Every structure is written in structure tokens, then in C-alpha cells.
Amino acid sequence: MILLLxxxxxxxxxxxxxxxxxxxxxxxxxxxxxxxxDWNIAWSTESGRIGDRLRVGKRVVSVGDVTSAYLRGVGNxxxxxxxxxxxxxxxxxxxxxxxxxxxxxxxxxxxxxxxxYQQRLxxxxxxxxxxxxxxxxxxxxxxxxxxxxxxxxxxxxxxxRSIVKLLKPEDxxxxxxxxxxxxxxxxxxxxxxxxxxxxxxxxxxTEVSSDTADYRxxxxxxxxxxxxxxxxRPELHxxxxxxxxxxxxxxxxIDLRRTPGGDYVCFEVNTSPGFTFFESYTGQRIGDAVAxxxxxxxx
Amino acid sequence: xxxxxADSFDPWATLxxxxxxxxxxxxxxxxxxxxxxxxxxxxxxxxxxxxxxxSLIVDGRLVPFDELTGVFSRINWPLxxxxxxxxxxxxxxxxxxxxxxxxxxxxxxPCAVVNRPVPGGRPTLLAGSSKLxxxxxxxxxxxxxxxxxxxxxxxxxxxxxxxxxxxxxxxGVEEMGVYLQARDGADxxxxxxxxxxVTLQSxxxxxxxxxxxxxxxxxxxVIQANGSSAGGCELPFLPMEEGLALxxxxxxxxxxxxxxxxxERQLYCLDITGAxxxxxxxxxxxxxxxxxxxxxxxxxxxxxxxxxxxxxDGRSSAGERLR
Numbered sequence: 169m170i171l172l173l174x175x176x177x178x179x180x181x182x183x184x185x186x187x188x189x190x191x192x193x194x195x196x197x198x199x200x201x202x203x204x205x206d207w208n209i210a211w212s213t214e215s216g217r218i219g220d221r222l223r224v225g226k227r228v229v230s231v232g233d234v235t236s237a238y239l240r241g242v243g244n245x246x247x248x249x250x251x252x253x254x255x256x257x258x259x260x261x262x263x264x265x266x267x268x269x270x271x272x273x274x275x276x277x278x279x280x281x282x283x284x285y286q287q288r289l290x291x292x293x294x295x296x297x298x299x300x301x302x303x304x305x306x307x308x309x310x311x312x313x314x315x316x317x318x319x320x321x322x323x324x325x326x327x328x329r330s331i332v333k334l335l336k337p338e339d340x341x342x343x344x345x346x347x348x349x350x351x352x353x354x355x356x357x358x359x360x361x362x363x364x365x366x367x368x369x370x371x372x373x374t375e376v377s378s379d380t381a382d383y384r385x386x387x388x389x390x391x392x393x394x395x396x397x398x399x400x401r402p403e404l405h406x407x408x409x410x411x412x413x414x415x416x417x418x419x420x421x422i423d424l425r426r427t428p429g430g431d432y433v434c435f436e437v438n439t440s441p442g443f444t445f446f447e448s449y450t451g452q453r454i455g456d457a458v459a460x461x462x463x464x465x466x467x
Numbered sequence: 468x469x470x471x472x473a474d475s476f477d478p479w480a481t482l483x484x485x486x487x488x489x490x491x492x493x494x495x496x497x498x499x500x501x502x503x504x505x506x507x508x509x510x511x512x513x514x515x516x517x518x519x520x521x522s523l524i525v526d527g528r529l530v531p532f533d534e535l536t537g538v539f540s541r542i543n544w545p546l547x548x549x550x551x552x553x554x555x556x557x558x559x560x561x562x563x564x565x566x567x568x569x570x571x572x573x574x575x576x577p578c579a580v581v582n583r584p585v586p587g588g589r590p591t592l593l594a595g596s597s598k599l600x601x602x603x604x605x606x607x608x609x610x611x612x613x614x615x616x617x618x619x620x621x622x623x624x625x626x627x628x629x630x631x632x633x634x635x636x637x638x639g640v641e642e643m644g645v646y647l648q649a650r651d652g653a654d655x656x657x658x659x660x661x662x663x664x665v666t667l668q669s670x671x672x673x674x675x676x677x678x679x680x681x682x683x684x685x686x687x688x689v690i691q692a693n694g695s696s697a698g699g700c701e702l703p704f705l706p707m708e709e710g711l712a713l714x715x716x717x718x719x720x721x722x723x724x725x726x727x728x729x730x731e732r733q734l735y736c737l738d739i740t741g742a743x744x745x746x747x748x749x750x751x752x753x754x755x756x757x758x759x760x761x762x763x764x765x766x767x768x769x770x771x772x773x774x775x776x777x778x779x780d781g782r783s784s785a786g787e788r789l790r
Contacts (some may be wrong), residue, residue: 209664210616216594216603223621254664257639258617260587261666265595278587284512284571285586291514300512302568305524308509326567328560349561350508350568 169229170462171237171268173198173259179444180455181240187459194233198224198259199242209258211265218265235465236269238458239277240440269418269465271458276416277439281327283352286415286436293411295434299355306343312353313340319356321381332382356381357425357433364400364422365443366412367457368464373400374446384445395449404432411437419458468534469764470525471496473541478745479721482757483539483764492765495525499542500549503561508568512575519577537579537764541742543641544570544584579682579763581720582741589717591638592666593736602716606709609735611727615666622656625667632670634725634737637663641742643723646670668737673729678710679743680722681756682763685711688749706734713739721760723748 170193174181188195211231212219222229243256260274279286287297301312302325313320313335324330334356361376361383375398376383380391387393400408411434412420421441425433443454469487473480475498487494497505510521510532522531545566550558573580590596593603594610603610614625615638626633631652636644637659647655647667659665675690685707706726713736714722723743727735745753 208616208618208621210614210618210621212615213592213594213610213613215612216600216610218594250662254617254638254660254662258615258664261591261595261615261638261664264590265592265597267597275585275587281586282567282571284510284568285574287512288514288571288575297514302508302510302512302571304507305509312511324564324567325571326563328563347507348503349564351564 169194169196169233169235171196171198171224171234171263173237173263174240174242175199178241180440180442181238183444183447183455184238184458184462187455188462191459191463193459193463196224196227196229207255209255209262211262213265218262218267222262231267234266234268236271236462237263237266238271238462239263269462271418271462272420272439273416279415280436280439283323283325283327283436289415290411290434290437293414294407295411296431298357298433298435301353302350303353304346304348304350306346309343309346309351309353310340316355319358320353321356322351322353325350325352331385334381354435357427359425359427359433362398362400362424362426362432363446364408364420364424365441365446365452365454366409366417366420366422367454368418368461369409370457370461371400371405371408372443372446372452372454372457373398374450374452395446397450397452415439418461468530469494469537469539469761470523470530470535471539471541472499472502473539474498474500477541479743479757479760480539480541482753483760486757486761487765490761490765492761495530497525499546502546502569503548503550503565508572510568510572512571519575532576535576535578536767537581538573538576539581539760539764540573540584542569542573542584544588579720579766581682581760581764582722583718583720585718588639589641589741591636591640593713593739599713599716602713603736606712607734608706608709608713608726609733611669611671611735611737613666613668615664617660617664619657619660622660622665622667623653626652626656629667629669634668634670635659636666636668636738638666639663641740643725643740643742643744643747644738646675670737671727671729671733671735673727673733673735676706676726676728677748678705678707678724678726679748679752679756680711680714680719680724681759682720683711684759686752686755688752704728704732709734709736710739717741720763721756 172185176182207225210223218231220231222231242259263270264274284302291297303309320335321332322335323332363374365372374395376395378386378391378393380386380389383393408422417439421438423435447454469492471480471484484494484496505526507524513520519532522529548562550561570584574583593599616622631649633647634644635647676687678685678687687705687707710724719741722739722741724739725737
């Protein structure tokens with residue numbers, strides 16, 4: 169049995185669900201929202217291992233039958249009502265202990281909640297990372313801007329979705345506001361974006377050419393964006409898989425940029441990638457790869 | 468400098484602060500809710516520099532990161548900040564950004580951090596992670612049966628099935644649990660379950676032992692049936708090494724571990740936390756722990772990232788704790 173945890177309104181989850189259904193896989197959808205008040209979850213352990221029976225909602229499942237689980241948008245155990253927090257905390261604890269393939273487990277999923285934290289991990293795997301400053305000091309931000317010859321972007325420090333933007337001369341007076349909240353500045357790396365999705369041992373690389381700082385919002389900013397599937401050279405291919413595995417992930421979305429000189433710089437690793445955006449442009453069968461992996465039950 | 472990040476009413480922080488001052492240490496205490504008012508962060512996130520660049524300005528005083536000898540962090544993540552004057556959406560953004568910045572900083576500074584945070588938090592149950600379970604087994608430690616549930620009726624039924632002897636803990640919370648008694652165990656379950664899902668563990672027959680870890684040193688106390696610490700009690704052995712090994716595996720330099728030692732020399736572990744309960748810790752052990760913590764936090768170490776990353780100051784590779 170494959171557990172799919174999260175809201176069906178999520179496009180990636182719905183995509184994987186459809187692919188699994190086409191494979192006639194034994195599925196169970198787990199999301200407590202719809203029947204919050206009479207929805208319970210319970211499990212036992214014996215000698216440190218999850219016991220035979222697992223109660224999820226109104227169903228009792230044999231743990232031995234669960235071969236894999238895929239999580240998307242399960243939520244934050246700090247948010248919502250007490251009941252929501254209770255159920256979400258339980259789901260995370262349960263999947264952490266499940267003797268099955270889990271895409272992805274909590275600790276590994278949480279590495280990109282702090283980008284500077286994850287950046288240090290990425291560097292340990294031999295990737296070049298951009299010169300970065302996290303600061304609340306306007307003078308230091310200005311000095312960084314000068315040191316980078318005015319080629320600087322700013323983006324969120326946390327996993328909060330933000331539009332990556334170029335810091336422009338007219339933004340400099342606003343830097344005084346950073347005294348009240350840390351800001352992350354990075355050297356602008358020229359080149360072509362490459363989003364790499366890894367799914368177990370499979371890899372899908374998408375080259376994105378855009379004239380905006382954040383290709384995701386090219387349309388909104390009247391910019392240009394083209395995407396195509398590419399192959400990575402073997403060494404880089406292997407390093408992306410090693411990075412994913414090293415972060416404890418089964419599936420990842422790695423953001424790279426290829427510089428005009430042919431170097432690759434890694435910005436971050438998305439631990440719960442919304443791959444459908446790339447799949448719909450390029451036809452890469454990422455959802456099928458996820459479905460295959462979940463059916464196989466091991467990475 | 469020792470930096471203390473704790474609420475003003477935190478008893479451990481109070482004692483650490485007092486002891487550091489008494490021994491002539493340079494110490495500064497900041498409440499996490501005042502991090503934005505009292506500190507200014509400036510951190511070039513260098514991953515290859517030999518010495519970690521950057522600094523904090525604390526109450527107007529510049530403190531380069533390499534001048535920190537230790538951080539005593541009692542932060543509950545994510546940070547709670549005083550942002551009442553902001554629009555709720557802005558306040559949430561500022562809270563997330565500040566949390567992410569301080570989280571990364573505390574995993575990176577090349578000095579003792581008690582305790583360093585880990586992404587996603589630590590598992591509530593030792594049985595909740597295959598790596599920990601393996602480590603527990605490798606040390607010959609047993610884990611008692613447990614039941615985790617969101618249902619009060621289910622929890623009470625399990626409590627009854629275990630002859631009303633159980634250890635109760637909230638799921639997803641770092642604080643220690645409580646040993647339930649027959650007289651009010653069901654009430655305690657109901658009270659806790661108003662806010663949390665719980666895990667119950669069966670309590671094996673045997674002697675309760677609490678092991679405290681502070682830096683690389685340990686202290687232990689044997690607990691009587693009424694919950695007070697016992698003196699002169701004979702035990703087959705004290706599980707000091709086991710407590711230290713478990714704490715180290717979890718990346719904890721300040722920890723409280725609950726063990727049961729049976730008459731057949733079997734060792735069960737019920738819990739381990741990086742938030743030791745001050746009020747249940749015997750006074751003489753409190754003093755021992757505080758002295759050890761202050762020594763640990765005061766030790767000047769090599770500030771080189773290359774030295775510290777091999778674990779000389781307990782700063783193992785950030786990736787090591789992910790698996």
C-alpha cells in the first residue's frame with residue numbers, strides 16, 4: 169500500500185495520485201482536513217518498531233502492507249488549531265518511524281527552512297555556492313553591493329516564498345529598513361538556470377533561459393522564459409544524486425546556474441519540489457518516476 | 468563571551484548566568500523575544516573561510532563571532548518575537564526570517580552551543596527514528612512498548628491495559644513527560660490531550676535512574692517510587708555511558724535521560740530530552756551541572772572552522788545529524 173499524505177488540491181500530489189491510479193496501485197489518501205473532528209491516528213511500537221496495526225482516520229491498516237509514503241503540503245505543526253497541530257504532529261512522527269520508503273522524511277525536508285543553513289550543507293558536497301551576506305547592518309549591505317560591483321540579488325532567508333530580485337541603486341535608501349529584519353543578499357551569478365529533479369536514482373534536468381532574476385515570475389514581470397530538457401554531464405549528474413542522498417532526501421529539486429565560463433553554482437535544494445510546472449513545459453515524466461519509485465518501495 | 472538565549476524566568480539560565488559572573492566570565496543574557504531589539508546580526512556566510520567572519524552587535528557592543536566561547540540556547544523554535552506593532556502578515560514574515568537566520572547561525576558558530584538546533588526538531592520517541600533505534604540497540608538498551616494516539620479514549624484504554632503504569636509525553640514537544648499514577652493518570656491524559664497528541668510508554672518494573680549530561684560529563688540520580696531522589700541505593704550499574712552516548716548521537720550537550728534498570732540488569736530508556744527539568748533535578752546535581760556547563764561554555768577553542776568541523780568542540784558536520 170502507498171500512503172499519499174496531503175491535500176488533493178496540491179498539483180504534485182494529484183499528479184502522482186493519477187499516475188499511481190493508472191498503475192492500479194493500492195493507495196490510501198491521508199489528509200485530515202475534511203473530517204477533522206472524528207479523525208484519529210494511532211499506532212504502537214514493540215521493541216522500538218512500529219507494531220502491526222495502524223489506525224488512520226477510520227481505517228485500520230497493517231503496517232507491513234505500507235511500502236511507501238509521499239508527503240506534500242502536510243502542514244506545519246506550529247500553525248492552525250490545537251486539533252490541526254495534534255494531527256499534523258502525529259503524522260510527522262508516524263512517517264518518521266515507518267519502515268517504508270518515505271518521500272521525504274521530516275528532518276531532511278526541513279533543511280531548506282533556513283537557506284544559509286542548507287547552503288553550508290550544499291558546499292560540503294563540492295558545489296560552488298554564491299557569495300552571501302545575512303545582515304541587519306545597512307552599511308554592510310552597501311559595502312557588499314559595492315564589493316559585488318552592484319550585481320546583487322536579495323531573497324528570503326527562510327523557506328517563505330519570495331521573488332528573487334536584483335538590488336538596484338534606487339533600492340539603496342530602503343536598506344535602512346533591514347535594521348528591523350535580517351536580509352539575505354547574494355552576488356548575482358550570470359548564466360542559465362538549470363532545475364534538476366532527482367527521484368531515487370533518476371534525474372531530470374531542465375534548462376531555463378530567462379531575462380528576469382527569478383524565472384518563475386517571468387510572465388508577471390513581462391520577461392522571457394524558455395525551458396527545455398537537457399542531459400547533465402556524468403560528474404555533475406552524480407554530484408546531484410550524492411547531494412540529494414547526503415541531505416537525507418529521496419526526491420529533490422536542485423537549483424543550479426551554469427555560468428558563461430561553464431561552472432555550476434548551486435543556490436538551493438527544494439525538498440518538496442512542485443515538479444508539475446517543469447513537467448508541463450518539457451514533457452519530462454517526473455510524476456511517472458515518482459509513481460514508479462513509490463510502487464517499487466525503495467530508493 | 469558566553470551568550471545566553473533564554474527567557475528571563477528560565478532557572479537553568481539564571482544559574483548559568485550567575486555562575487559565569489561569579490567566576491569572572493564575560494556573559495550576556497538576551498531573551499529570545501528581544502533578539503531583534505537587542506542584537507544586530509551581520510554574517511557573511513562563508514563556507515570555506517578558515518575563521519568564521521561576522522559579528523553581532525549586542526546592546527551596542529560589537530562581538531565578533533570568534534570571540535564567542537559558548538552559547539547557552541534555551542530557544543523554543545520557531546522564535547517568538549515581540550512584533551505587536553506590525554501587521555500580522557509582516558510579523559509572520561519577520562518571525563520566519565529571524566528564525567531562519569538564528570537557526571543557521573547557531574548551527575555554524577565555531578564554539579560550544581548548548582544545544583545546537585536540528586532541522587525539523589528531534590524525534591519525540593527514540594523509536595521514532597531508525598538511526599536512533601539502531602544506536603539504542605547497539606548499546607544494549609531496550610525500548611518499552613509504546614502507544615501514540617490522537618484519541619483520548621484510546622490513550623486511557625492503553626493506560627488501563629498497562630495496569631495504570633505509564634510514562635506520558637506530548638508528541639512533537641521537547642519537554643520531558645510524566646510518570647502516571649493510578650489515582651490521576653486518566654485526568655492527566657485528558658488535560659494534556661486538550662492541546663497535544665500523546666505517546667504513552669509502558670513502565671517496566673525496576674529502578675528509575677535519571678542521567679544528566681552537561682558537555683562531556685554526566686551525573687546520575689536514582690529515583691524512589693514517590694518520585695524523590697534516593698541516596699545509597701544499590702544498583703547493578705549506573706547507565707552513565709549509555710546516557711552520554713545517546714545524548715551525543717542526538718547532538719545534545721545538555722540532556723536528561725530517563726532509564727529503568729531491572730533486577731536482571733536489563734536497561735530500558737524511556738526518554739531523552741535537551742530541555743532538562745530544573746524543578747525535578749536534585750539540588751546538588753543542579754550545582755554540578757551548572758558548574759560543568761559554565762566550564763564547557765567558557766573554554767576557549769580554536770576558532771577555525773576546519774578544526775571545529777571534526778568535532779573538537781562538539782560541532783560535528785551539519786549533515787551528520789541529518790541521517
